Amino acid sequence: SSTRLLKGKTVLITAGPTREKIDPVRFISNHSSGKMGYAIAEEAKRQGAHVVLVSGPVQLASPHGIEVIKVESAEEMYKAVLEHFDHADVVIKTAAVADYRPKTTYAHKVKKQEGDTMLELERTKDILFELGQRKTNQLLIGFAAETNNVADYARKKLEKKNADMIVANNVKTEGAGFGTDTNIVTLYKRDGTVLEWPIMSKSAVAEKIIEEVTSLLKEMGRN
Ligand code: PMT
Numbered sequence: 001s002s003t004r005l006l007k008g009k010t011v012l013i014t015a016g017p018t019r020e021k022i023d024p025v026r027f028i029s030n031h032s033s034g035k036m037g038y039a040i041a042e043e044a045k046r047q048g049a050h051v052v053l054v055s056g057p058v059q060l061a062s063p064h065g066i067e068v069i070k071v072e073s074a075e076e077m078y079k080a081v082l083e084h085f086d087h088a089d090v091v092i093k094t095a096a097v098a099d100y101r102p103k104t105t106y107a108h109k110v111k112k113q114e115g116d117t118m119l120e121l122e123r124t125k126d127i128l129f130e131l132g133q134r135k136t137n138q139l140l141i142g143f144a145a146e147t148n149n150v151a152d153y154a155r156k157k158l159e160k161k162n163a164d165m166i167v168a169n170n171v172k173t174e175g176a177g178f179g180t181d182t183n184i185v186t187l188y189k190r191d192g193t194v195l196e197w198p199i200m201s202k203s204a205v206a207e208k209i210i211e212e213v214t215s216l217l218k219e220m221g222r223n
Contacts (some may be wrong), residue, residue: 003216004048009043013037013090014127015082016056018074020025020101022105022119023110030096032177034058036143037094039206041066044090047210052088054080056095074098075122085134089222090213092141093128096178132162137214141209144168145177154188164216165189167209175199187212 013128015037019027034055040062041053041172042063051066054077062068069084071077074097087093087159100121128142142163144154147170154168176184176199183205187195 002047004218005210006044006090007048009049009089009217010052010087011041011090011092012052012054012081012084013041013044013092014056014077014095015041016058017096018056018077018098018124019072020074020098020124021105022102023106023108025109028098028100028102028121029057030052030098032056032058032096033179034060035179036183036202036205037092038063039202040092040094040209043081043203043206043210044092047214049090050085054095055106074101074127078125078127078130081131083222085131085138088138090132090139090141090217092209092213094143095130096145097127098124124163128157128161128163135162137222138163139213139218139220139222140211141165142166145171147172149184151188151194154186158190159187160162165212185209189216 002071016034017030017032019029021035030040038060041051045051045066053068055070069080071080101124102123103120140163144157144166146153150168150170154166158166162218167185169176182199183202184199185197
């Protein structure tokens with residue numbers, strides 16, 4: 001349609017993986033390509049929103065007309081997101097943020113030694129949880145990447161993180177999750193509504209998520 005659903009709104013989106021450094025040549029990360037988050041950013045832009053995209057390291061080109069803030073670690077992502085949170089109407093957390101990082105980042109390349117070794121990890125900040133605590137009138141959408149008990153974990157995340165909606169994907173299913181051009185998602189809302197969608201391109205999923213965001217804004221009287 002020609003009506004721009006998010007005109008006048010600021011949408012803050014996170015995408016991609018984070019990298020947690022071990023030493024100057026090694027890091028811990030995951031398989032997120034950024035495709036899902038970038039597709040949502042493009043669609044929000046298309047619907048007239050001012051889009052701020054906080055992106056971990058990905059191979060994708062920065063979308064035209066979108067403010068892209070590039071970060072590497074979970075800590076950097078946390079800072080960038082918090083900086084923009086107060087001005088956001090909608091926050092969509094598609095990024096695959098590391099839950100742990102090496103307790104020590106070595107200044108020099110760690111040399112191999114005889115036998116096995118151990119890597120001590122510590123927790124990163126849970127950005128979504130923080131936002132859930134701080135939110136005033138932002139609409140907060142989280143993602144959930146699960147390999148089992150998807151519905152159960154998604155509902156728990158909705159509660160625990162004080163999110164308004166969780167978009168869950170079973171990342172073990174063919175055509176869903178990391179790296180693919182398609183996704184298979186189920187949406188869990190606060191009022192108990194569950195929307196199960198078939199396999200679609202990530203841009204089609206993005207379009208439908210933005211439609212859902214618009215109707216949530218409407219329900220909350222914020223359109
Ligand atoms: O990038 P693609 O290749 O297109 O793949 C898309 C995707 C699979 C990465 C995406 O669809 C997805 O599922 N993103 C969420 C990945 C994830 O980290 O899920 P989680 O269940 O671990 O985290 C739940 C939520 O908390 C997420 O919104 C996450 O951004 C957030 N989180 C997690 C940890 C942390 N320290 N801070 C967070 O904010």
